[in-house]
Amino acid sequence: MVYKKWPNSPLMPDGRTLRFCHPEQVDSGLDRLSEIHEPHLTVKGPPDIEAAWLHHRFIQIHPFRDGNGRVAGALVALVYIKAVFFPPIVAVVGKSEHIGTLNLATKADLGPSVRFLSDLVNNDHTATRHRFGRHSKILCVPPSLT
Numbered sequence: 001m002v003y004k005k006w007p008n009s010p011l012m013p014d015g016r017t018l019r020f021c022h023p024e025q026v027d028s029g030l031d032r033l034s035e036i037h038e039p040h041l042t043v044k045g046p047p048d049i050e051a052a053w054l055h056h057r058f059i060q061i062h063p064f065r066d067g068n069g070r071v072a073g074a075l076v077a078l079v080y081i082k083a084v085f086f087p088p089i090v091a092v093v094g095k096s097e098h099i100g101t102l103n104l105a106t107k108a109d110l111g112p113s114v115r116f117l118s119d120l121v122n123n124d125h126t127a128t129r130h131r132f133g134r135h136s137k138i139l140c141v142p143p144s145l146t
């Protein structure tokens with residue numbers, strides 16, 4: 001795997017520098033993420049919480065020079081698919097809200113990120129039902145965590 005070779009710490013709109021894992025710590029950071037997440041693979045918990053946590057922790061490591069958000073989104077999708085749910089899709093219009101929830105998660109408040117993903121899944125379900133009919137059975141929706 002080709003990980004970043006130099007630190008990638010973007011400047012946020014409010015002037016703060018967002019610090020990610022240093023390149024020398026990427027391997028150990030991903031190993032630790034895998035180690036912490038592994039027990040969750042056999043436990044049936046709410047996918048919203050698992051996906052929000054996994055996404056946030058992966059983004060904190062930021063192992064690649066480019067594409068971290070896409071890989072994190074794929075991890076979120078895998079959590080939902082494994083739980084037999086359609087994965088949420090973050091549209092461009094929701095991206096800044098999503099980044100805001102990740103910033104709150106960095107301050108030990110995962111709740112907004114969990115609610116953001118749950119709302120996306122519930123909204124996608126509603127749109128699908130409108131498109132394919134009220135009695136559509138093509139997907140399940142996790143209980144709302146509001």
